[in-house]
Amino acid sequence: KQEVTQIPAALSVPEGENLVLNCSFTDSAIYNLQWFRQDPGKGLTSLLLIQSSQREQTSGRLNASLDKSSGRSTLYIAASQPGDSATYLCAVDSNYQLIWGAGTKLIIKP
């Protein structure tokens, strides 16, 4: 049974810092992995999708990596801004379903 874990559960950093969010999954047989952002009271926004055959994807200041063999993905955020404050969720596409982590709540202090 696929399980997804995100560490840390919460993270607070000063503005301008680079940071890394971690996601791990127990079954390497995944189709893809997605990173989402959730803002309070709002829906989920897809940030990056990495296919199982890919190693990384980049979008602006965001870079997501995938190491299927070790069951890990990281989301790298460069030059963090207060507007990056949100909960970041990773989800693996496993057996035609998205299996979710509990998220990392990120606070960027001005």
Added chain:
Amino acid sequence: DTAVSQTPKYLVTQMGNDKSIKCEQNLGHDTMYWYKQDSKKFLKIMFSYNNKELIINETVPNRFSPKSPDKAHLNLHINSLELGDSAVYFCASSQEAVRTSGAGGNTQYFGPGTRLTVL
């Protein structure tokens, strides 16, 4: 221009009542989903419909009944609401349910969520 919309955004009701949450997508997608996000922020899939046909039905109480009148709509009806039903419910859609080789993935687009509070 909202891609996936849900109504209502907030729903407060008494135990034992019956309520519905509506979801509509204007993306032309074939597949729609309902997720439940519990207090610990875990999202769990409840149902998935592809072209109006049920393809995923996770272990949820049969008090929950999805209805898909057409490809663009997937409504969730809940009978005899219980305290444990309090959660945020998210609707989502994707282009396809069955992945084809070399396809660009199965990115799901989410609605804003419906916060259900059962008193």
